[in-house]
Amino acid sequence: MRLCLASTSPARLMLLRRAGIEPLVRAPEVDEDAVVATVEAHERRTLTPAEHVLLLARRKAADVAATLRAEDPGFDGLVLGGDSMFELDGEVLGKPHRPEVARARWHAMRGRTGILHSGHSLIRIAPGDAPREAHAVAEASVSFVADLSEAELDAYVATGEPLHVAGAFTIDSLGGPFIDRVEGDPSTVVGMSLSTVRRLTGRLGVPWTDLWHRRPAS
Numbered sequence: 001m002r003l004c005l006a007s008t009s010p011a012r013l014m015l016l017r018r019a020g021i022e023p024l025v026r027a028p029e030v031d032e033d034a035v036v037a038t039v040e041a042h043e044r045r046t047l048t049p050a051e052h053v054l055l056l057a058r059r060k061a062a063d064v065a066a067t068l069r070a071e072d073p074g075f076d077g078l079v080l081g082g083d084s085m086f087e088l089d090g091e092v093l094g095k096p097h098r099p100e101v102a103r104a105r106w107h108a109m110r111g112r113t114g115i116l117h118s119g120h121s122l123i124r125i126a127p128g129d130a131p132r133e134a135h136a137v138a139e140a141s142v143s144f145v146a147d148l149s150e151a152e153l154d155a156y157v158a159t160g161e162p163l164h165v166a167g168a169f170t171i172d173s174l175g176g177p178f179i180d181r182v183e184g185d186p187s188t189v190v191g192m193s194l195s196t197v198r199r200l201t202g203r204l205g206v207p208w209t210d211l212w213h214r215r216p217a218s
Contacts, residue, residue: 001210002077006064011191019194020212028060035059049087050137053119056083058135061121074127081121082192086167088114096168099157105168106153111146115139118188122200134200138193140184148178
């Protein structure tokens with residue numbers, strides 16, 4: 001069974017590979033800001049974080065699934081889309097992009113707990129069949145150390161790592177030592193919840209182990 005990852009996220013690719021899956025990788029062509037703005041304008045409200053990540057995960061998966069069906073009519077497998085955002089005190093904290101923004105985020109997060117929301121969309125496509133979709137949102141709470149020094153923060157921001165990740169932190173790289181506790185599936189904080197993806201594959205009739213390329217050693 002083939003799996004196509006509708007994302008260029010190195011963290012999501014790493015998670016799948018460590019779980020024994022070697023996916024195809026396709027970049028979705030989705031204007032995320034425009035998609036969210038259009039839906040919010042139509043519904044005249046602000047989407048909740050869970051709605052936000054699920055909307056984008058579904059759009060990314062749908063975009064790549066449509067491209068695959070057009071380019072490879074014989075494709076038989078799954079397309080996985082995802083999106084993540086971090087929430088602190090009801091405020092959504094996306095990718096900071098700039099050092100001063102990342103530093104301000106960490107000043108706000110230091111010694112506190114926020115929630116990482118991760119949307120997942122899985123589409124089953126097969127020749128001659130209509131696509132079928134399963135989707136879900138996973139959440140994990142993340143508590144940060146209270147004693148992060150200014151020198152440590154400056155050094156971390158200078159690496160550039162926190163500039164391009166949701167919430168300005170990682171758990172599986174340089175930012176890991178600055179996190180005290182995670183409640184929930186830890187892979188959610190890395191980029192997507194593997195346990196959630198497994199449940200979605202089951203809902204679409206695909207055993208998780210059918211996706212393995214690397215089998216456990218005997």
